[in-house]
Amino acid sequence: MAEFSTVAANGHAKSARQDLFESPDLYSVDDLLTDEHKLVRSSIRDFVKKEISPSIEEWAQENHFPYHLVKRFGDMGAFGPTIPEAYGGGGMDYISYGLIMQEIERGDSGLRSTASVQGSLVMYPIYKFGSEEQRNKYLPKLASGEWLGCFGLTEPDHGSNPGGMTTRITDEGDHYVLNGAKMWISNSPKADLAVVWAKDDNGRIKGVIVEKGMEGFTAPEIKSKWSLRASTTGELVFSNVKIPKENILPNKDGLGAPLMCLDSARYGIAWGALGAAMDCYDSARRYAMERIQFDKPIAGFQLVQKKLAEMLTEITKAQLVNWKLGKMMNEGKATTAQISMAKRNNVAVALEIAREARQIHGGMGITGEYPIMRHMMNLESVVTYEGTHDIHLLILGKEITGIQAFV
Incomplete structure (x- = not known):
């Protein structure tokens, strides 16, 4: 991808960085794809070559998250491609979704993380488990890149054992109160909302939509990463955050x-x-x-x-x-x-x-x-x-x- 097109005998690069990528296809897998699949792949590949490849090495070296690409991902249909068009999604199939992720990660894993968290871990649960009001309120903004989301499951002491989570929502009558913390959360420092998983008074896991600006909710950034340096990663901290009851995902609970x-x-x-x-x-x-x-x-x-x-x-x-x-x-x-x-x-x-x-x-x-x-x-x-x-x-x-x- 972003590489120098010629190499001198001493191994030093001679010419300007270019994205010269050509996709290998020994078994003619392209024959299994539809014209729509190929068009989706081509558009994302061109986008990566023009808007990611020229700068990705500098972004990674500088530990810089190119936030301006969030809106561009929305414009390209990279957020929630399998979500129905009625909610702002692409209405595509899963092979199209896979090809989009393939091409973005060819550019950089961290930027693919940004896109896949938005689609699979934020938009998907709101669409699958949310109310019609929640779908209409949040999905179009997330699909367009107007809003960025994150997904809060992993905790400082509970990674591979998410069922052991200690984050809690307490029923206070006309609202819930959320307390706890999540760790290693892609997108969190820049996110406008978080889909958070917490245990209720009965120990049942519930999905909660937490919006930026809610009192007691902070998302400190994790610094000094050696990996995924062109993405942003952080924590989610909840200190007596008041959650409206309409922010609970109503259609499925449990792990x-x-x-x-x-x-x-x-x-x-x-x-x-x-x-x-x-x-x-x-x-x-x-x-x-x-x-x-x-x-x-x-x-x-x-x-x-x-x-x-x-x-x-x-x-x-x-x-x-x-x-x-x-x-x-x-x-x-x-x-x-x-x-x-x-x-x-x-x-x-x-x-x-x-x-x-x-x-x-x-x-x-x-x-x-x-x-x-x-x-x-x-x-x-x-x-x-x-x-x-x-x-x-x-x-x-x-x-x-x-x-x-x-x-």
């Missing part, structure tokens, strides 16, 4: 509600991680063709070809997994275990491809002249959030054995 949101988000991650993997592979292939050692391109050496061949093999398998999973999502047949397998596999594959691509780039691979190290650092977060690598292993283990191993 199953936020877990349904996570299924949607994990699906998007499976596609997004593939985008990062493709970007690393494409950059490594170009570099190997241009970097001269021992009087020939390093692409001519067996071990470099081995790395590239293994990268392309794993990318091709992930492409087919994503397409089939997208079909099942469209049919309403995809299970949590199937989504978990795709998320876990594709992120692990992307991380390994980033590491191998870094080796092909040699010393240049650790610099901001190429996207490799940024992708690698980002993926170290992606492999942990929305369910850790090991938790997804155990979700699949339960599917295989019928025995839950993590309680």
Whole structure:
């Protein structure tokens, strides 16, 4: 993606940074896509090349969240693409949604996080579990990028065990009072609203819409991240926050509600991680063709070809997994275990491809002249959030054995 188009014999870049990305497609997966899918992908790819690639390395180096892109994502239909058009969404299918996430994460995982949190973790629960009044009030503003949202489930002491949460809503008659804290929340410092999960007086988990400006609600930013540096991450802190009763999501409660949101988000991650993997592979292939050692391109050496061949093999398998999973999502047949397998596999594959691509780039691979190290650092977060690598292993283990191993 954002790389230098030619490399001198000493390994130093010679020309201006350009986004020269070409998508690998060894098994002609494009033949499985509709014209609409290809149009969606093309529009987002062009957007990434023009508005993300030229500046992403600087944003990451400076730990800068490009907030101006929030409205642009809204304009491009990247927020809530599967939400019905009546509420401002795109009314698209899940393969289109996946392709949007793939292309944005090819640009940067942190920016894909911004988009997928907005769509899967904020708009999705309001649409799925909210009242008609809540849908009409919030979804159009979120879809357009006028408002940015965040999702509050993880707590300082409860990550992989969300059911152990201690955040509470107390019924005070004509309103609720919210107390507690959430941690590692993408978008929170800039968010206009938060969909927060808390236990009521009966210990039942409820979804709560908390708006910026409510007294007692703060969202301090988490500083000094080495990963997802072009996105904004923070906490959510609630100190006797007065919540109107109409801000409770009425149509589903219990732990199953936020877990349904996570299924949607994990699906998007499976596609997004593939985008990062493709970007690393494409950059490594170009570099190997241009970097001269021992009087020939390093692409001519067996071990470099081995790395590239293994990268392309794993990318091709992930492409087919994503397409089939997208079909099942469209049919309403995809299970949590199937989504978990795709998320876990594709992120692990992307991380390994980033590491191998870094080796092909040699010393240049650790610099901001190429996207490799940024992708690698980002993926170290992606492999942990929305369910850790090991938790997804155990979700699949339960599917295989019928025995839950993590309680």
